[in-house]
Amino acid sequence: MKRIIVIGNGMVGYKFCEKLVASNYAAHYTLTVFGEEPWPAYDRVHLSSYFSEANAEKLYMAPLSWYEAHGIDLRIKELIVGIDRQSKAVISHKGETYFYDYLILATGSGAFVPNIKGIDKKGVFVYRTLEDLEHIMSYGKQVQSATVIGGGLLGLEAAKAVLDMGLSADVVEFASRLMPRQLDEAGAHLLKTKLEQLGIQIHLSKMTTEITGNKAIAGLAFADGTSLETEMLIISAGIRPRDELAQTCGLQVHDRGGFVVNDKLQTSDPYIFAIGEAASVEGIVYGLIAPGVEMARQVANQLMGQEVTPFTSFDMSTKLKLIGVEVGSFGDPLGESEPVETIVFEDKVKGIYKRINISKARKRLVGGVLVGDTSSYGMLLQIVQNQLVLPPNPEDLILGSRGDQTAGSGLGIDALPDSAQICSCENICKSALCGIIASGIEDIGQLKSKSKAGTGCGGCLPLMNDLLKHQLKTMGKVVKNVVCEHFEYTRQELLDIIKVKQIRSFKVLLTEVGQGDGCEICKPLVASLLASTWNEHITKQDTIQDTNDRFLANIQKGGTYSVVPRIPAGEITPDKLIVIGEIAKSYGLYTKITGGQRIDMFGARVEQLPDIWERLIDAGFESGHAYGKSLRTVKSCVGSMWCRYGVQDAVSFAIEIEERYRGLRSPHKLKSAVSGCTRECAEAQSKDFGIIATEKGWNLYVCGNGGTKPQHALLLANDIDSETCIKYIDRFLMFYIKTAEPLNRTATWLNKLEGGIAYLKDVVVNDVLGIGEELEKEMQFVIDTYACEWKEVVNNPELRAKFKPFVNSNEGDPSIKFKALRGQKIPALSQD
Amino acid sequence: MSALVEKLSSKQQDSLIWFKAAAISDFPDDGGACIKYKGYQVAVFNFDNKQRWYACQNLCPHKKEMALARGLTGSCKDEPKVTCPFHKKSFSLHSGESLNEEAYCIKTFPVKVEEGHVYVGFDSSY
Numbered sequence A: 001m002k003r004i005i006v007i008g009n010g011m012v013g014y015k016f017c018e019k020l021v022a023s024n025y026a027a028h029y030t031l032t033v034f035g036e037e038p039w040p041a042y043d044r045v046h047l048s049s050y051f052s053e054a055n056a057e058k059l060y061m062a063p064l065s066w067y068e069a070h071g072i073d074l075r076i077k078e079l080i081v082g083i084d085r086q087s088k089a090v091i092s093h094k095g096e097t098y099f100y101d102y103l104i105l106a107t108g109s110g111a112f113v114p115n116i117k118g119i120d121k122k123g124v125f126v127y128r129t130l131e132d133l134e135h136i137m138s139y140g141k142q143v144q145s146a147t148v149i150g151g152g153l154l155g156l157e158a159a160k161a162v163l164d165m166g167l168s169a170d171v172v173e174f175a176s177r178l179m180p181r182q183l184d185e186a187g188a189h190l191l192k193t194k195l196e197q198l199g200i201q202i203h204l205s206k207m208t209t210e211i212t213g214n215k216a217i218a219g220l221a222f223a224d225g226t227s228l229e230t231e232m233l234i235i236s237a238g239i240r241p242r243d244e245l246a247q248t249c250g251l252q253v254h255d256r257g258g259f260v261v262n263d264k265l266q267t268s269d270p271y272i273f274a275i276g277e278a279a280s281v282e283g284i285v286y287g288l289i290a291p292g293v294e295m296a297r298q299v300a301n302q303l304m305g306q307e308v309t310p311f312t313s314f315d316m317s318t319k320l321k322l323i324g325v326e327v328g329s330f331g332d333p334l335g336e337s338e339p340v341e342t343i344v345f346e347d348k349v350k351g352i353y354k355r356i357n358i359s360k361a362r363k364r365l366v367g368g369v370l371v372g373d374t375s376s377y378g379m380l381l382q383i384v385q386n387q388l389v390l391p392p393n394p395e396d397l398i399l400g401s402r403g404d405q406t407a408g409s410g411l412g413i414d415a416l417p418d419s420a421q422i423c424s425c426e427n428i429c430k431s432a433l434c435g436i437i438a439s440g441i442e443d444i445g446q447l448k449s450k451s452k453a454g455t456g457c458g459g460c461l462p463l464m465n466d467l468l469k470h471q472l473k474t475m476g477k478v479v480k481n482v483v484c485e486h487f488e489y490t491r492q493e494l495l496d497i498i499k500v501k502q503i504r505s506f507k508v509l510l511t512e513v514g515q516g517d518g519c520e521i522c523k524p525l526v527a528s529l530l531a532s533t534w535n536e537h538i539t540k541q542d543t544i545q546d547t548n549d550r551f552l553a554n555i556q557k558g559g560t561y562s563v564v565p566r567i568p569a570g571e572i573t574p575d576k577l578i579v580i581g582e583i584a585k586s587y588g589l590y591t592k593i594t595g596g597q598r599i600d601m602f603g604a605r606v607e608q609l610p611d612i613w614e615r616l617i618d619a620g621f622e623s624g625h626a627y628g629k630s631l632r633t634v635k636s637c638v639g640s641m642w643c644r645y646g647v648q649d650a651v652s653f654a655i656e657i658e659e660r661y662r663g664l665r666s667p668h669k670l671k672s673a674v675s676g677c678t679r680e681c682a683e684a685q686s687k688d689f690g691i692i693a694t695e696k697g698w699n700l701y702v703c704g705n706g707g708t709k710p711q712h713a714l715l716l717a718n719d720i721d722s723e724t725c726i727k728y729i730d731r732f733l734m735f736y737i738k739t740a741e742p743l744n745r746t747a748t749w750l751n752k753l754e755g756g757i758a759y760l761k762d763v764v765v766n767d768v769l770g771i772g773e774e775l776e777k778e779m780q781f782v783i784d785t786y787a788c789e790w791k792e793v794v795n796n797p798e799l800r801a802k803f804k805p806f807v808n809s810n811e812g813d814p815s816i817k818f819k820a821l822r823g824q825k826i827p828a829l830s831q832d
Numbered sequence B: 001m002s003a004l005v006e007k008l009s010s011k012q013q014d015s016l017i018w019f020k021a022a023a024i025s026d027f028p029d030d031g032g033a034c035i036k037y038k039g040y041q042v043a044v045f046n047f048d049n050k051q052r053w054y055a056c057q058n059l060c061p062h063k064k065e066m067a068l069a070r071g072l073t074g075s076c077k078d079e080p081k082v083t084c085p086f087h088k089k090s091f092s093l094h095s096g097e098s099l100n101e102e103a104y105c106i107k108t109f110p111v112k113v114e115e116g117h118v119y120v121g122f123d124s125s126y
Ligand code: SRM
Pocket: A554, A555, A556, A562, A564, A592, A593, A594, A595, A596, A597, A598, A599, A600, A626, A632, A633, A669, A671, A686, A687, A704, A705, A706, A707, A708, A709, A745
């Protein structure tokens, strides 16, 4: 039995273990792994998600139990301080000696910290480990501003994190543009504009000469005489391989750092390998995960006597993960490796810049840059890597095909050769994936777990999805947007079945046209369909509802619920305000004005909900459906009632609209607003349907969205009277309810609707399908059968009894705990 | 061999403490409810109109929310499962394993129904 020792339990060190485990190493080797950090290997690439989640375990590559289960002796919090090559042993900081037959150096790198005057002041950080993040987060709580030195990939990610911490963010870059190694002048300029819109200040061509301040940092001084005030600094000026162990044993290192390795990844000692960011291959240190994984795989293969290919160079294409700005750079982005011709597309209005470099003979794609829209990144990267022959008009690659919708650029997934590498992190090619798909894969989750592709940075998932769909199609499997494994139908087909067969319960539907037990996808979906069709009380079938609908309230951290009474159009009398205040006070609820012009009371225990609602209903309130996929708020501005500019009574109309559609169940939630004039203070153009007053009546806008991907609403009809406006909304909403896919907001639905807004106008305004009247009738049924869900619960002892935490006890849930904040309470979580 | 396994497992069953949780009628059809056993919260589920019963810890290992009893039940192929209402992580009610290929897993408990009552089996460590 030979002994393998791995120094470093980072991403690459872990991948090495994973590869060994996959080839049943245990018959030949024992495996001991040393890690300096206080936790097992974690996903450094997604380190920034720690800012929002603050959950280290979620980032672990594998839990501690995994190492144990595979016989790996993992020793975390143990630093190796020396190597003795003569006796083939390593020495840990505890003074203990461990012997090896093969030694793997996976020590990674640390942040490169330039030698600037004042660098040791308080408030200066690097961005590399979980511990760095914890320090940054806790220091960030005491300050208002932070600066990042370094405008590269990592620096910008750090800047976004600074912004997310609620601090003002500045980025200082030495070069004259951002991401100088990945972007050209024009692309970098557009990126800068976009980041500035996000609120990040960018300072280019700045060489920092001093960090000023007394004990703690107060500012930066630059070589050009200018300065910048800042309370915190994050240095992201590059990486420095952790090759310090070389000094203890005379291994060869490169001038720019890193253990020098040959193409078998052997150091100057054939029993010692170096992989990941600690290795220097032909003078290059690869600061990305994909080459590291490939190195781990090759060394594991060598040790297991499997086929080896020499490791030479590796593609450095990257996508920036910054939320809000899409940036990609692939192949040779700047066209420096050979003479190239460049094709550039720029749309300043939409903020899109695309550049491709093609070989002089216009045969091959060499590389390129994408800013603002990286949807074609995967495909372009494939073309570069597989040296595909370009179409006659290479500009189609970035412009898409124009005119003839069906022409395509002839470079779909079909054109990729079998050897095309789809997942670069795991090095998995197209033919391998196709083979796995052919063995009977049906969804992307299965494909991921069977192939391991897409489990690294996740960048290849869109391409994997396309490949999966394409393969299933060629295998003759109909790729239908079926609901889930329990119903072989689309949402629309299920709606038709429910209507035609007059089905009123999930169970009947499942027995008649479904299979299995249902799941979290089909149950709420069917619940919504049943509600839109029959408008019966939803708690009658409470166990098919998402928890929010089951308990008619939004579940929150810690397991309490929120209470949101409807306040149509945001208009409320002083008396009603007092009632809300009194109720909140007597149940100790946290109150807040919502973004939807009403009041939310948070922190109610499930057993308190009926009592609270009883009091609200007594005072004339009703459910606000904040929990449902249904109408939320119709916001209003004060309109002609009070406002000197108002041309119509926006509040009255908003109340009428809100009361008309309250309780309407739909594929996703619905929001609306009415503004009293074109100044648009109610923000109607960001709503699913928005109404703006004109001198002559109303303009009706539809399919707007705030939220994750904001989109402006489009004009459906102008200068219409109230009655016509309501007629069109009736038709519009019912048409949406009948045809949208589950959980698609109106904006997403419209984006997929063939013919777009012109077609929607034809259906709603011109009634080309002749279904206008039917849609109105269906809407009228829902309006006529409306009843406040909470009122029914409050008055029905049987329904009321469902609101308790335990079936075998009348106690409240003792795990719910609160703490105080600014005179109110908030959840105290077990993690706190 | 199988006789031995049977004997061993029946022995294990013997050492369980069967806790009389509540009447069958206290549970909703085809869904979950929470019971308390000593200080411990257990989610109890039934499928097919109270034909099949399962139980597991109420605590979701993801964000440590007391939540699973309020989750939607269902199946994934033939595996019965529950999905946490907070972030939709699913767990097998047989093995307790995560169905999202994550490291989380939950504890499951045997359930039996006798004379109109639901019993959950705990070993003496609870
Ligand atoms: C309470 C409130 C925040 C606040 O304190 O102001 C809120 C709270 C929640 N929002 Fe919101 N949203 C609130 C206004 C908004 C707005 C602003 C608005 O309506 O004018 C938006 C953007 C407008 C839009 O929807 O187009 C908004 C966009 C979202 C989204 C993203 C939707 C999208 O299409 O991308 C979600 C996620 C979802 O629904 O899937 C969401 C989901 C949620 C949920 C329900 C998350 C959840 O499932 O638990 C939050 C419930 C918290 C709780 O415990 O009660 N919330 N949310 C606001 C309630 C308004 C109300 O009176 O009902």
